[in-house]
Amino acid sequence: MALDKDTYLAKKTRLVALVIAASMCLWIGAQWIGSKLGMDPRYAVLLDLLALAAFLWALIVIYQIWRARQQG
Template sequence: MTTEHSDQQLARKGRMVSLVIAGTMLIWLGAQWVGKMAGLPGRYALLFDFAAIAALIWALVNIYQIWRARQASKG
């Protein structure tokens, strides 16, 4: 039962990571487009870039944690 529960938690975490990656890209693309159309200065684009980078780093850390947990459960 504990392995099933652990697998479910890892799957849930994986789904969350995938949603964060997809959502980040959609929001980032939208922010770039809106910023260009509204004529916002480049510093706002840089702010959106840094926010997207932060979200993707969070996703990368979580992907590594999922990978390590699966490796630990194998052996």
């Protein structure tokens, strides 16, 4: 049973790492492309908010993982 929980938490941790890395790369790329193409600032803000949403989701899931490990 503990192995199943550890495996589940490891998969969740990998997913969080992937989301953080992907959202950061996409955000940086979108900012760079947007500046080159003269993107409207409101779209840049929208991209910023999407990146923040991804980071907030990751933070919440990291907290859930931490709590699950604290409980045993």
